[in-house]
Amino acid sequence: MFSFKEYSQEILVTIVLFIVLMLLRVIVAKLIRKFAKTSERLEHRTNLVIKYVHLLMNILVITSLIVIWGVDTKDIFITISSITTVIGVALFAQWSILSNVTSGMILFFSFPFKIGDTIKIHDKDFPIEAEIEDISAFHVNLKTKDGERIIYPNNLLLQKGISIMPAHSYEEKDFFD
CATH class of the missing domain: 2.30.30.60 (SH3 type barrels.)
Known part of the structure; x- marks a missing residue:
């Protein structure tokens, strides 16, 4: 049976992690919008970059939650290797799409x-x-x-x-x- 006392530390760290995630999402979005405004970037491109950054942040949080909740290392390895294999095959087949998205991010931040x-x-x-x-x-x-x-x-x-x-x-x- 689930006991709050038994998992109080994990619950507290999870809540703190979600609060930090929300704050970081707001701060990062504001920083990207400020950069876009000063460099005269378009709003829909700014929103696209913010979505990419938020996706990366969400992946990092999910990885952190897996570690916090002590999921068995063997299970994590099997899951991550399976997901990586599927994604790797899909990306290899569609490398030009990934290349174009990456190039779009580079164009947003650095091209004149x-x-x-x-x-x-x-x-x-x-x-x-x-x-x-x-x-x-x-x-x-x-x-x-x-x-x-x-x-x-x-x-x-x-x-x-x-x-x-x-x-x-x-x-x-x-x-x-």
């Missing part, structure tokens, strides 16, 4: 271009000059001066050379052509 910028992608086979319309978790939406819409994977943006064109490059080209 933003929505509205005109960029030139230095690709030997398929050079592109276009305006960035949106940056999502998997791809970037581009629009050329001819109105063509291009969906470009995030991971390729990190692999190719990129030039950020002056803010009014299309107008100048139209004026001189």
Whole structure:
């Protein structure tokens, strides 16, 4: 039978862990929103990054709860190895998706271009000059001066050379052509 006295320490630590998780979620969300506001990032991209960070925090809390409640190490190992195997096979089959999501996170925090910028992608086979319309978790939406819409994977943006064109490059080209 379950006794509160027998598990009082685990219950107390679990409650503290959940309180810390909630506080950290609020603090981290505010910090990411502050970063996004100062670096002029879009709200839906900010929310996506916050979701990713919250997911990571939840995984860490679940792992902590397993340790706190003293689940048998053999059971943990079997469970984690099974889950890792399934996830590993799925991710290996879909490595480009993971690569694009990771690239989307890198683009959010560190890349110098933003929505509205005109960029030139230095690709030997398929050079592109276009305006960035949106940056999502998997791809970037581009629009050329001819109105063509291009969906470009995030991971390729990190692999190719990129030039950020002056803010009014299309107008100048139209004026001189």
